[in-house]
Amino acid sequence: MNKPLLAALSALALAGLGTVPAAAAPQAKAVTVDFAGTVSLSNCSGSVVRLPNSADTDPALVLTNGHCLETGFPGPGEVITGQSSSRTFGLLNSAGTKVATLRANQVVYSTMTDTDVTLYRLTTTYAAIKSSYGISALALNDAHPVAGSAIKVVSGYWKRTYSCNTDGFVYRLKEGDWTWKDSLRYTAACDTIGGTSGSPVIDTATGKVVAVNNTGNEDGQRCTENNPCEVDENGTVTVRKGINYAEETYQIPACFTTGNKLNLGAAGCVLPKP
Numbered sequence: 113m114n115k116p117l118l119a120a121l122s123a124l125a126l127a128g129l130g131t132v133p134a135a136a137a138p139q140a141k142a143v144t145v146d147f148a149g150t151v152s153l154s155n156c157s158g159s160v161v162r163l164p165n166s167a168d169t170d171p172a173l174v175l176t177n178g179h180c181l182e183t184g185f186p187g188p189g190e191v192i193t194g195q196s197s198s199r200t201f202g203l204l205n206s207a208g209t210k211v212a213t214l215r216a217n218q219v220v221y222s223t224m225t226d227t228d229v230t231l232y233r234l235t236t237t238y239a240a241i242k243s244s245y246g247i248s249a250l251a252l253n254d255a256h257p258v259a260g261s262a263i264k265v266v267s268g269y270w271k272r273t274y275s276c277n278t279d280g281f282v283y284r285l286k287e288g289d290w291t292w293k294d295s296l297r298y299t300a301a302c303d304t305i306g307g308t309s310g311s312p313v314i315d316t317a318t319g320k321v322v323a324v325n326n327t328g329n330e331d332g333q334r335c336t337e338n339n340p341c342e343v344d345e346n347g348t349v350t351v352r353k354g355i356n357y358a359e360e361t362y363q364i365p366a367c368f369t370t371g372n373k374l375n376l377g378a379a380g381c382v383l384p385k386p
Contacts, residue, residue, distance in 0.1 A: 113179045113228070113287065113327045113338065114309040114356070142262065143319035147208040149250045150268035150312065151201035156180035157269040157311040158201060160214070160234075160241065161321060162249040163365045163372065168239040170372040172249060174201055174216065174232040175361070176310030177326050178224040186224045188289045191386040193374060195219040197232060203245065208271035211245050220374050221367075225384045226293045227359045228326040230310075233372070250312055253320035254365040257296060262316045265298075265325050265358070269307040275316075276302035285357055287327055287340035296323045296358045297342075304328055304356045313358045321361055328356030 151158045151174060158176035166173075179185050182199050186192055197219045203212040216232035223229065238249050257263075257278055265274040276299040285295040296313065298304075304311070304325055313323035332353035333339035340357065342350040367381035368374055376385045 113177070114304055114306050114325065142316045145264045145266065145273070145314050145316055145319060146206040147204040147266060147268065147271065147273075148206040148247050150204050150266050151214065152204065152210070152268040153180060153199070153201060153310065155269075156307065156309045157267040157325070159266070159268070159312040159321065160203070160247075160249040161252050161312070162238055163252055163368050164254055165365070165368075165370070166238065166249075166372055168242070169237050172214075172234040172236060172238050172241060173220065173372055174214070174234060175252075175312065175321070175324055176230050176232075177324060178222050178228045178230050179326070180310045181219065181222050181230050186222055188291075189225055190223065191225065191384050192219055192222040193376070193386060195222070199232060202268070203241070203247065204268050204271070205245070205247060211247070212241075214241075221383070223384050224290045226291075227363075227383070228290070228292060229324055229359060229361070229364070231364070250314070251320045252361055252365055253315065253318065253322050254362050256362050257315065257322040257360060261322075263298070263302075263322070264314050264316055265302050265304055265308065265311045266314060267304070267308040267311045267325075270305075272308075274302040274304055274308075276300070282342045282357065283345050284343040285327070285340050286335045286343055288335070288337040292359055294360060296360055297352075298356050298358070300355065302356055303354065323358035323360045325356070325358045329353050
């Protein structure tokens with residue numbers, strides 16, 4: 113995983129912040145992607161997100177990684193729903209300035225099985241956030257991302273943006289005890305670090321969230337923690353040192369009903385169940 117803890121600080125001190133990677137060749141009609149709607153967690157990044165059928169009056173949702181859950185990593189096969197939470201998030205504006213502290217009252221969904229995602233329910237609504245701070249939630253795309261698309265990984269923790277392209281998709285991504293399905297692989301320019309875990313991956317053509325940043329192979333090791341490996345349909349293992357990955361989010365909307373309520377039994381919902 114992109115380490116959610118402050119171990120990333122020591123690595124950054126050695127390397128220096130450096131410059132933000134150069135953007136890939138621009139796509140036609142690209143939208144402006146900035147920090148508005150992203151959030152900083154105590155150890156990770158995230159974003160306020162809305163589903164295609166979310167209403168302005170619904171309680172807002174925050175998206176981050178399963179491995180950013182405050183109670184620790186969910187185990188292999190574990191799915192957490194409806195867990196009480198009082199976690200706080202720093203809401204950022206377009207310039208990356210913290211303008212508010214948002215609070216959760218529930219972990220709606222969290223898992224590291226097949227995907228690496230946590231969704232929190234906030235104590236406030238999309239309309240209230242917009243009215244108070246002029247910030248809209250990021251929209252979750254409900255279609256599979258496209259290879260070659262220009263993307264940005266926007267880290268609220270570091271207030272840093274990475275620009276690259278979707279390099280392709282991984283049948284199975286294995287890291288330690290966890291296995292993720294159909295992961296999104298970045299081109300090399302998105303050299304994400306610890307603390308970027310949970311960052312939204314935004315398609316610059318649409319401005320919509322297509323994935324959530326979660327890991328990268330740091331040392332060239334094979335299938336160990338912080339060194340995920342790719343496994344294809346035939347079981348062939350490929351290790352790509354220095355390459356980073358995200359978990360797609362298009363499956364999430366089908367698992368929610370009116371009022372941003374989770375319904376894992378809904379038609380078309382393929383997220384793992386408890």
